[in-house]
Amino acid sequence: xxxxxxxxxxxxxxxxxxxxxxxxxxxxxxxxxxxxxxxxxxxxxxxxxxxxxxxxxxxxxxxxxxxxxxxxxxxxxxxxxxxxxxxxxxxxxxxxxxxxxxxxxxxxxxxxxxxxxxxxxxxxxxxxxxxxxxxxxxxxxxxxxxxxxxxxxxxxxxxxxxxxxxxxxxxxxxxxxxxxxxxxxxxxxxxxxxxxxxxxxxxxxxxxxxxxxxxxxxxxxxxxxxxxxxxxxxxxxxxxxxxxxxxxxxxxxxxxxxxxxxxxxxxxxxxxxxxxxxxxxxxxxxxxxxxxxxxxxxxxxxxxxxxxxxxxxxxxxxxxxxxxxxxxxxxxxxxxxxxxxxxxxxxxxxxxxxxxxxxxxxxxxxxxxxxxxxxxxxxxxxxxxxxxxxxxxxxxxxxxxxxxxxxxxxxxxxxxxxxxxxxxxxxxxxxxxxxxxxxxxxxxxxxxxxxxxxxxxxxxxxxxxxxxxxxxxxxxxxx
Amino acid sequence: xxxxxxxxxxxxxxxxxxxxxxxxxxxxxxxxxxxxxxxxxxxxxxxxxxxxxxxxxxxxxxxxxxxxxxxxxxxxxxxxxxxxxxxxxxxxxxxxxxxxxxxxxxxxxxxxxxxxxxxxxxxxxxxxxxxxxxxxxxxxxxxxxxxxxxxxxxxxxxxxxxxxxxxxxxxxxxxxxxxxxxxxxxxxxxxxxxxxxxxxxxxxxxxxxxxxxxxxxxxxxxxxxxxxxxxxxxxxxxxxxxxxxx
Numbered sequence: 001x002x003x004x005x006x007x008x009x010x011x012x013x014x015x016x017x018x019x020x021x022x023x024x025x026x027x028x029x030x031x032x033x034x035x036x037x038x039x040x041x042x043x044x045x046x047x048x049x050x051x052x053x054x055x056x057x058x059x060x061x062x063x064x065x066x067x068x069x070x071x072x073x074x075x076x077x078x079x080x081x082x083x084x085x086x087x088x089x090x091x092x093x094x095x096x097x098x099x100x101x102x103x104x105x106x107x108x109x110x111x112x113x114x115x116x117x118x119x120x121x122x123x124x125x126x127x128x129x130x131x132x133x134x135x136x137x138x139x140x141x142x143x144x145x146x147x148x149x150x151x152x153x154x155x156x157x158x159x160x161x162x163x164x165x166x167x168x169x170x171x172x173x174x175x176x177x178x179x180x181x182x183x184x185x186x187x188x189x190x191x192x193x194x195x196x197x198x199x200x201x202x203x204x205x206x207x208x209x210x211x212x213x214x215x216x217x218x219x220x221x222x223x224x225x226x227x228x229x230x231x232x233x234x235x236x237x238x239x240x241x242x243x244x245x246x247x248x249x250x251x252x253x254x255x256x257x258x259x260x261x262x263x264x265x266x267x268x269x270x271x272x273x274x275x276x277x278x279x280x281x282x283x284x285x286x287x288x289x290x291x292x293x294x295x296x297x298x299x300x301x302x303x304x305x306x307x308x309x310x311x312x313x314x315x316x317x318x319x320x321x322x323x324x325x326x327x328x329x330x331x332x333x334x335x336x337x338x339x340x341x342x343x344x345x346x347x348x349x350x351x352x353x354x355x356x357x358x359x360x361x362x363x364x365x366x367x368x369x370x371x372x373x374x375x376x377x378x379x380x381x382x383x384x385x386x387x388x389x390x391x392x393x394x395x396x397x398x399x400x401x402x403x404x405x406x407x408x409x410x411x412x413x414x415x416x417x418x419x420x421x422x423x424x425x426x427x428x429x430x431x432x433x434x435x436x437x438x439x440x441x442x443x444x445x446x447x448x449x450x451x452x453x454x455x456x457x458x459x460x461x462x463x464x465x466x467x468x469x470x471x472x473x474x475x476x477x478x479x
Numbered sequence: 480x481x482x483x484x485x486x487x488x489x490x491x492x493x494x495x496x497x498x499x500x501x502x503x504x505x506x507x508x509x510x511x512x513x514x515x516x517x518x519x520x521x522x523x524x525x526x527x528x529x530x531x532x533x534x535x536x537x538x539x540x541x542x543x544x545x546x547x548x549x550x551x552x553x554x555x556x557x558x559x560x561x562x563x564x565x566x567x568x569x570x571x572x573x574x575x576x577x578x579x580x581x582x583x584x585x586x587x588x589x590x591x592x593x594x595x596x597x598x599x600x601x602x603x604x605x606x607x608x609x610x611x612x613x614x615x616x617x618x619x620x621x622x623x624x625x626x627x628x629x630x631x632x633x634x635x636x637x638x639x640x641x642x643x644x645x646x647x648x649x650x651x652x653x654x655x656x657x658x659x660x661x662x663x664x665x666x667x668x669x670x671x672x673x674x675x676x677x678x679x680x681x682x683x684x685x686x687x688x689x690x691x692x693x694x695x696x697x698x699x700x701x702x703x704x705x706x707x708x709x710x711x712x713x714x715x716x717x718x719x720x721x722x723x724x725x
Contacts, residue, residue, distance in 0.1 A: 428567050428569055430567075434563075436588070439552070
């Protein structure tokens with residue numbers, strides 16, 4: 001798809017192709033076994049899925065909210081949450097003049113086209129849809145290649161056997177408190193299946209998954225790459241996302257079979273709260289990839305600039321021999337944002353390799369914490385890991401913390417760890433200013449340089465957007 | 480171009496410049512020489528506006544405006560350029576994009592449009608060649624892993640690109656071998672024009688064989704104690720700073 005086509009598509013509103021038609025209603029707040037059953041019934045789910053949800057729910061009841069992360073927030077009352085609400089016909093703003101000017105200013109800085117701004121801001125657009133839309137072309141191309149890509153709910157009905165085979169096999173519902181909760185009540189998400197030997201002909205973006213706007217706070221994503229297949233998946237977008245749900249607990253599972261490769265890139269820009277730390281999303285995500293096959297490879301690249309609290313450790317289980325896991329991360333915390341993020345690399349197979357590059361940036365009163373585990377099991381002969389985590393501090397009220405855990409049970413392993421914390425130096429700033437740049441541009445340039453190792457892992461268009469996003473996120477920071 | 484009157488400046492409460500006077504007209508090259516601790520680098524830092532240098536007395540007029548009332552970046556955009564004694568490394572930022580940002584900041588200040596990418600590329604390549612800088616260096620991170628000589632030539636590259644009206648060279652010759660010195664000097668000379676001025680700060684007369692100054696000043700203990708033409712530099716070379724001004 002050419003850039004123009006993509007742009008044209010994005011300039012349109014979501015086409016009404018496969019938005020699941022649900023009646024406009026919501027459950028009362030609170031969670032019980034009846035609520036779980038009702039969610040499943042509403043979605044007309046097969047028996048195995050209801051069973052999965054119920055087991056998860058019963059297990060969740062026995063669990064406690066984790067407190068080990070380096071984040072502080074008032075405790076969440078899980079009975080105040082509405083666990084099912086059909087997409088209501090919102091009375092949106094009629095045009096952009098009714099939209100919060102602050103939000104529009106941000107869109108503008110990010111260079112988002114006008115029509116897309118309308119879509120993001122929820123402006124009711126009376127668009128006339130072409131019968132041969134780009135989205136249709138997009139779906140056809142994928143279908144030709146045999147790639148299945150769509151909403152999770154759709155897949156439950158169209159490919160229940162695949163869901164049953166893979167769901168919960170990477171992140172079992174017993175994994176952690178939020179994963180259990182998600183497994184019980186998940187709303188929707190993406191499903192993606194790349195059959196044997198297929199190289200997915202385009203980057204799969206949640207932009208193109210038409211239900212994306214409706215996936216709620218408990219998103220569930222499953223990506224399966226069969227033998228010798230390849231897929232690059234893009235999640236999120238740089239535009240600020242507002243949501244009335246404060247708690248988000250998503251689960252993402254990736255499965256790579258022999259020689260398969262999955263590249264998963266995320267730009268997370270949920271509402272971070274205001275300058276004084278009021279409001280903002282709590283983002284408690286469980287993301288894990290399973291390199292199930294020999295010579296398989298899973299790469300996570302994430303740019304985290306949003307959310308009041310981020311709790312997220314995209315991990316790779318290196319089960320197959322010669323499998324490769326990668327984690328490239330930029331996490332930025334400004335104002336009163338808190339991020340506890342990192343990765344886990346579990347080496348099980350022989351000759352497995354993992355690379356971790358983490359860049360944390362703290363500004364304002366931001367708290368930024370890298371937490372990573374490299375675990376080499378007895379079976380993992382000749383495992384290799386390289387970890388680099390760097391922190392950059394802007395100002396004196398913020399903080400960076402690093403918690404690397406290393407467990408090695410096989411003496412042939414080679415583990416390398418480098419960590420550095422630096423402040424933007426006065427010398428660097430002076431050098432830029434003496435060349436005529438203003439302070440804001442100078443800080444952005446230095447920060448982008450700091451993140452370069454990670455940005456270069458992103459698909460091109462995303463990398464450019466990510467740079468702009470950093471600038472917007474750092475607005476008002478004085479070095 | 481630049482008129483400094485009775486300049487007093489201190490660092491950490493310690494008085495360094497003690498009543499310095501200097502007048503530089505358009506098109507002139509002035510050299511400032513002097514022993515260590517005389518205040519040479521302090522002068523360069525005060526002129527460019529670096530934090531930590533406090534002006535306690537005196538005035539500086541730059542192109543008809545009070546220089547001390549301008550921020551660092553405004554001074555730069557108005558055409559004041561400092562070639563650093565110790566150029567700073569900026570990891571992850573390519574030399575090319577750094578210079579482009581600097582160029583465009585200056586152009587915006589003059590209400591000019593941003594430079595066309597192709598024009599910029601061909602210009603920077605020409606200038607790099609002039610300084611015998613490997614093209615590959617344009618794509619490397621700013622000063623990262625550069626040798627001492629490369630860093631200094633990179634400073635001159637920036638100077639040639641930005642075409643400042645007042646260039647201050649702070650010991651640009653230190654750490655350069657004779658070949659590199661000639662290349663640097665040739666670069667500076669190519670920028671000479673009757674609307675541009677230079678302030679060359681150096682320890683040694685050597686550089687002044689290649690960048691021939693109109694005036695030479697001897698700075699000692701925060702004051703200019705003697706001024707003369709280029710012959711003064713040769714004199715200093717023979718008799719040392721001790722013999723001057725007594």
